[in-house]
Amino acid sequence: MVNRSHGRHVNVVQLLALILALVLLAGVGGILAGGLLVPLAAGAKTVTDTAVQVFDDLPDELEPGPLSEQSVIVANDGKTVIARYWTENRIVVPQDEVSDNMQNAVVATEDKRFYEHGGVDVEGTARAAVNNFAGGDQQGASTLTQQYVKNVLIEKAVRDDDPLAIEAAQESTLERKAKEAKLAISLEKQMTKDEILEAYLNIAQFGVGIYGVETAARYYFGKNAADLNVTESATIAGITKSPTAYDPTRNPEDTESRRNIVLKLMYEQGYITKDEYDTARSSSIEDTLDVHPTEAGCQANQTYAWFCDYVTKEIVDNELYGETAEERQELLYRGGLTITTTIDPDMQKEAQKSVAAGVPADDDSGLESALASIEPGTGKILAMAQNRPYDATTEPEPFTTAINYSADPAHGNSGGFQVGSTFKPFVLAEWLRSGHTLYDEVPAAKQTYVVNQFDTSPCTRLSSQPWSPANAEGVASGNISALEATKKSVNSAYVAMGKQLNLCDLAETAWDIGYRPTTTAIATDTHAKGDKLNAPTEEDVNVFAPMIIGTQASAPLLQASAYGTFASGGTYCEPLAITKVTDTDGNTIVEPESTCTEEAIDPDIANTVAYAMTQAFTPGGTASNDGLADGRPAAAKTGTTNLSSQTWFNGYTPQISTSVWVGNAESEDDHLQFEVNGVWYTPLYGGDVAGPIWTDFMDDAVAGMPVEDFGAPSASMIGTPAPPPAPAPTSDDSDDSDSDSGDSDGGDGGDSDGGGNGNSGGNGNGNGNGGDDSGSED
Known part of the structure; x- marks a missing residue:
């Protein structure tokens, strides 16, 4: 039971002793000390009255606020630590989770009469005053409470x-000492001794950047405070006298001497036996330490760095977590949060391995790669990886970056990358929605168009510029079906399909499915060309002819989410990174839920598009070499922009949707004849490097999952194959033969017909640049 019989009221003698001690301890020297003694001898009543008045004027209320604690971000298993954030590295624990050894070591060292005084140790104060006044070594008299x-x-x-209050709380002045004394006396009337001891054990500093005994126990000995033995407890208790000088990782010899002093105090005060004392003293500091360094921030754990960066921005920038950015920052760095996320540890490790193996960070190609994976139907982010290590320092290492290529501008500061032919599934969805079928045929040969021939009413008007989109990987002649055009990714056929659609409706359908642009491809009433879109709206999907072949930019996470709509049978879900945020006591602060739109598109359309995209893995398809090892159903679309500067591979099963990008984030350099990771490509296509990265990741990600098929495609949307071609003409009617169905452009890297006739440059809005600027090729 706590003894509270001493120190409840400070009498005059105690007060004068306190003031004298404080003056002496403040180091003001013999003049003031001597000056104080004169009135004490000549006019004690005057001094007493003055002292009482001064003491009464000091504040006597202290309201301890919540301690700054480290916040921890964990994976979807609730255990795997992704990152920690702190201003002060502290983990608060209750007293019953601190070993008796640790509690005894602190009391023995800092305040042996802790359970006897009432906040101010009069005996200790008088002893220190006499010693200091007599010229001995300076002694402190602050109690544990003080x-x-x-x-x-x-x-x-x-x-x-x-900063002024910080300075005032640390300066060695009579006023500060007296203030602490009065507050300590008041505090002892409000809190029990055990409550004060618990609070001290959590607030005190036990090393450089180490706050509280739990953090100290984990850092120095790799265990919880509840499991600390005598030797370990004495080591930690000794540090607080001077956290730098007695840091065992920096000054082991001085720390050992200090530890032995603590052990002696524990023995003299009866907390340990002679055998325990001798045994503890005989061990060296080096032999007892088991240091577990813990770093703060995303850079400390490169496996999860990019997802960590995304989560951090989600908290700091989202009003769900506080009214102002300052409040949200404070909550993250001081709030002791446990932030449970959606990331799957096994998938994340595989994702990081796959992108790093596909394009090593220091590869001579200079290419970068990123991968993002989500769960269809929920939007939960399962993996997010990048081949370049995360480095947000002011002087980053070579082959590193702080830009998250997978994320949108708000979460990663990336402007995204032109999506190329990965936009074609959105065109196909609108094709089906408009009443066409997969077997409807369109001309596959290259043509020159006047852009205002494309239907863009009522949302915009296009100019009369010519546009001659080229083919690259997908080459065909004559008429081909929309299904074959998808399988082979034939640009010219898709442009012919787009010619039969309303492009305003196409933009709406793409938006409904989940396509989210990251930059503007053309100038609009609200944005200049190239503006980053932190919060895009449907109006930001640029309506112009080259949109058909993917000339506007997006990011892998956004692409994975959009393709997840097809995978789920028509439900679009926004990316979700966080599932729960709890405070230090385990109380739920926020529990975000998936934001989904059921039947964002007709399920029949979603399933029929999925059926068409499965053909990419069949012979002659653009992903014929990238199928999954177990042969399970998968759907995919490759993408390659003009001059092969950016390449993509987006694909999914019913359980996982994944997007992989490989390209150059800093420029639109061509990759027409290019070596990547020791392999030569002429040119580089989406199925060449991005495809194998996707396959390598997905093979491991789906391992152990049940094999599921997509929903059945709509027979009416598939349509009827065209009848076989007529027999070849005989020699008698060869003069009537005319098999020229239009020329076929193959792999020319984008035809430049001048006058803004490029894939995206000739956009019909006066933005032509005389070439195939960044158009899609596969």
Whole structure:
């Protein structure tokens, strides 16, 4: 039972002793000390009255606020730590989760009469005063309660960002000492001894950047505070006298000497036996330490760095977590949060391995790659990886970056990349929605169009510029079906399909499915060309002829989410990174839910598009070499922009949708004749490097999952194959033969017909640049 019989009221003698001790301890020297003694001898009543008045004027209320604690971000298993954030590295624990050894070591060292005094140790104060006045070594007399008060005042000043208050809480002045004393006396009337001890054990500093005994126990010994033995407890208790000088990782010899002093105090005060004392003293600091360094921030764990960066921005920029950015930052760095996320540890490790193996960070090609994977039907982000390591320092290492290529501009500061032919499934969805079928045929040969021939009413008007989109990987002649055009990714056929659609409706359908642009491809009433779109709207999907072959930019995470709509049978879900945020006591602060739109598109359309995209893996398809190892159903679309500067591979099963990008984030350099990771490509296509990365990741990601098929495609949307061609003409009617169905452009890297006739440059809005600027090729 706590003894509270001493120190409840400070009498005159105690007060004068306290003031004298404080003056002496403040280091003001013999003049003031001597000056104080004169009135004490000549006019005690006057001094007493003055002292009482001064003491009464000091504040006597202390309201300890919440301690700054580290926040931790964990994976979807609730255990795997992704990152930690802190201003002060502290983990608060209750007293019953701190070993008796640790509690005894602190009391023995800092305040042996802790359970006897009432906040101010009069005996200790008088002893220190006499010793200091006599010229002995300077001695302190602050009780454990007073030390706690000092730490609370510092903590509050730091939270309030008040440098003057921080200085005032640490300066060696009579006023500060007296203030601490009065607050300590008041505090002892409000809190029990155990409550004060618990609070001190959590607030005190036990090393450079180490706050609280739980953090100290984990850092120095790799265990919880509840499991600390005598030797370990004495080591930690000794550090707080001077956290730098007695840091065992920096000054082991000094720390060992200090530890032995603590052990002696514990023995003299009866907390340990002679055998325990001798055994503990005989061990060296080096032999007892088991240091577990813990770094803060995303850079400390490269496996999860890019997802960590995404989660951090989600909290700091989302009003769901606080009204202002400052409040949200404070919550993350001081709030002791446990942030449970959607990331799957096994998939994430595989994703990071796959992108790094596909394009090593220091590869001579200079290419970058990124992968994002989500769960269809929920939008939960399962993996997010990048071949370049994360480095947000002011002087980053070579082959690193702080830009998250997988994310939208708001979460990654990336402008995204032109999506190329990965936009074609959105065109196909609108094709089916408009009443066409997969077997409807269109001319496959290259043609020159006047862009205002494309239907863009009522949302915009196009100019009369010519546009001659070229083919590259997908080459065909004559008429081909929409199904074959999808399988082979034939640009010219898709442009012919787009010619039969309303492009305003196409933009709406793409948006409904989940296509989200990251930059503007053309100038509009609200944006200049190339503007980043932090919060895009449907109106930001640029309506112009080259949109058909993917000339506007997006990001892998956004692409994976959009393709997830097809995978789920028509439900679009926004990307979801966080599932729960709890405070230090386990109370739920926020529990975000998936934001989904059921039947964002007709399920028949989603399933029929999926059926068409499965053909990419069949012979002659653009992904014929990239199928999954177990032969399970999968759907995919490759993408390659003009001059092969950016390449994509987007694909999915019913359980996972994944997008892989490989390209150059800093420029639109051509990759027509290019070596990547020791392999020569002429040119580089989406199925060449991005495809194998996708396959390598997906093979491991789906391992152990049940094999599921997509929903049945609509027979009416598939349509009827065209009848076989007529027999070849005989020699008698060869003069009537005319098999020229139009020329076929193959792999010319984008035809430049001048006058803004490029894939995206000739956009019909006066933005032509005389070539195939960044148009889609496969």
